[in-house]
Amino acid sequence: MAEGNKDTRKRFGRRGRDRGDRRSEPKPKVPELPPVMCSMCGKQIFDLSSALAGQSGADPVHFDCALARMAETEQLGPNEKIAYIGRGAFAVVEYRDKSMTAFTVKRRVQWEKEGEKYEWRRAMQQRMGL
Numbered sequence: 001m002a003e004g005n006k007d008t009r010k011r012f013g014r015r016g017r018d019r020g021d022r023r024s025e026p027k028p029k030v031p032e033l034p035p036v037m038c039s040m041c042g043k044q045i046f047d048l049s050s051a052l053a054g055q056s057g058a059d060p061v062h063f064d065c066a067l068a069r070m071a072e073t074e075q076l077g078p079n080e081k082i083a084y085i086g087r088g089a090f091a092v093v094e095y096r097d098k099s100m101t102a103f104t105v106k107r108r109v110q111w112e113k114e115g116e117k118y119e120w121r122r123a124m125q126q127r128m129g130l
């Protein structure tokens with residue numbers, strides 16, 4: 001019984017703070033950054049490496065939130081889709097067959113300000129040693 005108690009306490013102590021948080025391993029030495037919230041949906045961004053800056057500001061947003069906004073504002077045709085083409089830009093692409101292998105870029109939409117260096121991204125890249 002004593003053994004059981006010890007075990008419970010140990011597990012609780014290690015995991016209590018991170019409950020619901022899927023980040024796998026604890027980061028050594030680098031101090032924990034304050035949570036970053038998405039300026040579009042207000043929820044926390046766990047994976048900053050895939051986040052984008054907001055369309056009208058520097059604050060980061062979820063990639064999916066940006067994508068959803070793009071789909072809303074671009075009024076896509078039946079064979080059109082939004083694709084991320086890198087460097088903070090999306091493109092509206094039109095698929096030419098059902099297998100969705102051939103497509104044409106119909107227009108490019110710059111989402112992040114081009115060439116802008118965002119503070120949160122710099123901090124994230126530093127943390128990752130980039």
Ligand SMILES: [Zn+2]
Nearest residue numbers: 038041062065
């Ligand atoms: Zn969001």
